[in-house]
Amino acid sequence: MNSEIYLDNAATTKPYEEVIERMSDVARFTYGNSSSTHKKGIEGHRIVKSASETLSNILHCEPNEIIFTSGGSESNNMAIKGIFDANKGRGRHVITTPIEHPTLINTVKELNKDDGSYDLLAFDDNKNLDIKKLHQLVKKQTILVSIMHVNSETGEIIDLEKASSLTKNLNDRTYFHTDSVQGFCKLPINLNKLNNIDLLSLSGHKIKGPKGIGALYIKKNTNIKCLIEGGSHQYGLRAGTLNTPGIAGLEIAAKLAYNKLQENYDHVRVLNDYTKDMLKQYCKDYIINSPAINSPYILNIAFSGIASEVLLNHLSSKEIYVSAGSACSSSKKHSKVLQSMGVDDKYINGAIRVSFNHENTKAEIDLFIKEVNSILPMLRKFRRK
Amino acid sequence: MNSEIYLDNAATTKPYEEVIERMSDVARFTYGNSSSTHKKGIEGHRIVKSASETLSNILHCEPNEIIFTSGGSESNNMAIKGIFDANKGRGRHVITTPIEHPTLINTVKELNKDDGSYDLLAFDDNKNLDIKKLHQLVKKQTILVSIMHVNSETGEIIDLEKASSLTKNLNDRTYFHTDSVQGFCKLPINLNKLNNIDLLSLSGHKIKGPKGIGALYIKKNTNIKCLIEGGSHQYGLRAGTLNTPGIAGLEIAAKLAYNKLQENYDHVRVLNDYTKDMLKQYCKDYIINSPAINSPYILNIAFSGIASEVLLNHLSSKEIYVSAGSACSSSKKHSKVLQSMGVDDKYINGAIRVSFNHENTKAEIDLFIKEVNSILPMLRKFRRK
Numbered sequence: 001m002n003s004e005i006y007l008d009n010a011a012t013t014k015p016y017e018e019v020i021e022r023m024s025d026v027a028r029f030t031y032g033n034s035s036s037t038h039k040k041g042i043e044g045h046r047i048v049k050s051a052s053e054t055l056s057n058i059l060h061c062e063p064n065e066i067i068f069t070s071g072g073s074e075s076n077n078m079a080i081k082g083i084f085d086a087n088k089g090r091g092r093h094v095i096t097t098p099i100e101h102p103t104l105i106n107t108v109k110e111l112n113k114d115d116g117s118y119d120l121l122a123f124d125d126n127k128n129l130d131i132k133k134l135h136q137l138v139k140k141q142t143i144l145v146s147i148m149h150v151n152s153e154t155g156e157i158i159d160l161e162k163a164s165s166l167t168k169n170l171n172d173r174t175y176f177h178t179d180s181v182q183g184f185c186k187l188p189i190n191l192n193k194l195n196n197i198d199l200l201s202l203s204g205h206k207i208k209g210p211k212g213i214g215a216l217y218i219k220k221n222t223n224i225k226c227l228i229e230g231g232s233h234q235y236g237l238r239a240g241t242l243n244t245p246g247i248a249g250l251e252i253a254a255k256l257a258y259n260k261l262q263e264n265y266d267h268v269r270v271l272n273d274y275t276k277d278m279l280k281q282y283c284k285d286y287i288i289n290s291p292a293i294n295s296p297y298i299l300n301i302a303f304s305g306i307a308s309e310v311l312l313n314h315l316s317s318k319e320i321y322v323s324a325g326s327a328c329s330s331s332k333k334h335s336k337v338l339q340s341m342g343v344d345d346k347y348i349n350g351a352i353r354v355s356f357n358h359e360n361t362k363a364e365i366d367l368f369i370k371e372v373n374s375i376l377p378m379l380r381k382f383r384r385k
Numbered sequence: 386m387n388s389e390i391y392l393d394n395a396a397t398t399k400p401y402e403e404v405i406e407r408m409s410d411v412a413r414f415t416y417g418n419s420s421s422t423h424k425k426g427i428e429g430h431r432i433v434k435s436a437s438e439t440l441s442n443i444l445h446c447e448p449n450e451i452i453f454t455s456g457g458s459e460s461n462n463m464a465i466k467g468i469f470d471a472n473k474g475r476g477r478h479v480i481t482t483p484i485e486h487p488t489l490i491n492t493v494k495e496l497n498k499d500d501g502s503y504d505l506l507a508f509d510d511n512k513n514l515d516i517k518k519l520h521q522l523v524k525k526q527t528i529l530v531s532i533m534h535v536n537s538e539t540g541e542i543i544d545l546e547k548a549s550s551l552t553k554n555l556n557d558r559t560y561f562h563t564d565s566v567q568g569f570c571k572l573p574i575n576l577n578k579l580n581n582i583d584l585l586s587l588s589g590h591k592i593k594g595p596k597g598i599g600a601l602y603i604k605k606n607t608n609i610k611c612l613i614e615g616g617s618h619q620y621g622l623r624a625g626t627l628n629t630p631g632i633a634g635l636e637i638a639a640k641l642a643y644n645k646l647q648e649n650y651d652h653v654r655v656l657n658d659y660t661k662d663m664l665k666q667y668c669k670d671y672i673i674n675s676p677a678i679n680s681p682y683i684l685n686i687a688f689s690g691i692a693s694e695v696l697l698n699h700l701s702s703k704e705i706y707v708s709a710g711s712a713c714s715s716s717k718k719h720s721k722v723l724q725s726m727g728v729d730d731k732y733i734n735g736a737i738r739v740s741f742n743h744e745n746t747k748a749e750i751d752l753f754i755k756e757v758n759s760i761l762p763m764l765r766k767f768r769r770k
Contacts, residue, residue, distance in 0.1 A: 212628030243597030
């Protein structure tokens with residue numbers, strides 16, 4: 001089994017063994033509905049309470065500011081639609097960026113049909129998001145600014161402190177949301193210090209936790225509407241029987257990842273740098289699309305004169321797994337993120353994303369580079385014909 | 386462990402062992418993101434495809450008419466809001482019933498704020514939902530009729546054939562939705578024959594499947610909007626990384642339950658009748674709120690002169706688990722369902738729901754009745770003081 005080299009950890013991860021075991025235990029023994037008032041219900045409720053406390057300790061917020069959702073996509077949809085619907089009487093303008101996850105940017109674009117309007121932040125000359133442009137965009141009618149924490153294709157890290165405090169300085173009634181699906185438990189987040197952030201999305205399956213579970217941090221006193229409504233669950237903010245096995249699994253994953261956050265970061269930083277060194281040594285005519293200030297968990301490389309799908313297929317046949325962009329936009333031809341960054345046409349077709357976890361090794365990188373290097377000349381030859 | 390007697394299966398169920406093992410296997414070995422184009426992604430995609438086929442075989446529909454959701458609550462929300470938002474240009478009137486799940490009826494009521502209007506079906510003299518009243522309610526502007534399949538508190542079965550065909554006869558452009566969370570895999574559903582049903586909600590954890598997973602059947606050519614939008618997943622109808630372990634678990638549970646549908650039904654029918662016999666033999670001054678045409682999986686009993694919570698707490702202390710109503714409305718004082726049915730005040734406080742699964746036994750019912758009988762006189766004495 002272990003011959004496979006999984007370098008697509010930004011798409012999804014293999015759960016920790018402890019997560020799988022904990023989920024099975026909860027499903028088997030603590031299966032009560034956490035809303036039931038009998039003992040089995042109370043056992044279920046305790047699981048939810050414990051997970052809320054763990055997440056709130058990690059994020060430095062209150063347990064009742066955490067809402068469990070079915071994942072990052074639901075969290076993003078709830079943040080955008082929930083803030084828009086609850087506050088549209090006050091203004092219908094939203095600001096976001098061209099590098100957001102499709103569940104965010106497409107949801108913002110849909111608001112147009114509901115009489116909303118939006119603006120997108122542009123890039124600066126260094127191909128980083130130009131936060132200062134908020135000065136020109138935030139207005140009285142702006143009810144929400146949503147800027148992601150870590151870009152899922154390039155690993156660019158946004159300075160949330162700067163972005164959120166600038167937003168509040170420009171309009172203290174504008175809510176600030178961040179999609180931290182690629183940042184949570186990989187980079188430190190202290191919401192007590194980052195107190196201009198009102199909403200934050202996170203996901204279980206990006207941190208070796210379960211699929212189908214995520215959360216939305218909602219700062220107290222935030223005026224937001226339900227996405228999934230009708231029940232008294234979760235302070236009336238999200239109906240539906242709580243997924244206690246998933247919630248317990250998310251708790252374990254978050255604990256394991258958070259306890260070794262720095263250690264894992266350092267390991268992955270070394271791997272990321274090592275990959276770049278090996279590329280420099282063995283490969284020709286490529287660029288690195290990941291910016292200087294980036295999450296080491298994600299490395300975006302673009303080879304000239306190839307179609308990335310062909311490279312991916314070859315690597316897949318050798319059980320080496322990387323991706324062309326985010327899995328969620330895998331049906332699209334070009335990466336919209338790289339396009340909006342202005343990446344040269346010569347490279348954009350040949351972009352791949354390598355995304356690490358702390359269990360990856362240098363030996364795996366060696367094999368990856370070896371395979372890339374062995375096939376690249378042939379791919380370029382074919383392409384030229 | 387096996388001393389506990391779980392008779393709250395309409396709230397949630399203990400998953401089949403096969404479900405737990407399959408989920409662990411998928412999480413451990415087939416963890417790829419089903420949207421990824423490499424081999425691990427394709428493995429994930431196959432899981433989704435297989436589950437879609439299994440569910441479509443069970444429901445007698447097409448695989449691409451099944452959308453996986455995070456559960457019955459999301460399915461109900463998507464059906465109501467999705468149909469309303471997509472069709473409100475044609476009419477803003479919705480019809481539902483007073484006995485729906487809170488995620489349905491409360492969502493319908495919320496539409497009022499969005500310029501919608503709704504009507505509720507009433508009961509006939511036999512305390513059954515009066516389907517014929519649709520004649521007076523369906524109008525040109527009616528875009529949706531939503532009537533549940535099996536009531537979660539009383540087990541009343543609605544004649545979906547009659548309700549859906551009457552709806553279409555009155556207005557062939559009105560969509561018909563049913564919440565079948567308590568019916569799926571317990572009663573036969575043939576959507577090929579029931580071809581006036583456009584949407585059907587189902588849930589995993591009510592059939593000994595996983596929590597956090599469900600589905601919405603959407604008949605082809607139905608005009609519906611996304612609830613969780615932004616991705617190309619699931620025909621563009623529901624964004625978010627697919628919860629492959631949950632989907633695989635749902636598939637197994639549905640297969641196991643469907644293959645023994647009649648056998649399980651017969652077993653539970655015997656238990657339900659046995660419970661009523663034992664009540665007749667040993668208990669006094671109670672009524673059965675479940676109507677004549679009911680799902681044997683649910684039995685609603687009301688004892689006069691007691692508060693059901695006290696009875697539930699006593700039973701819970703003996704590891705016997707039943708509920709006062711649906712878990713989702715457990716924070717409410719009176720059951721709205723029983724109130725709307727016109728259940729006498731004398732009994733409404735003392736109503737409990739006993740809900741079975743095919744693993745329950747007569748010996749368990751004996752112990753349940755024994756405990757009820759031993760405490761009932763004392764509860765009534767206390768109450769009178």
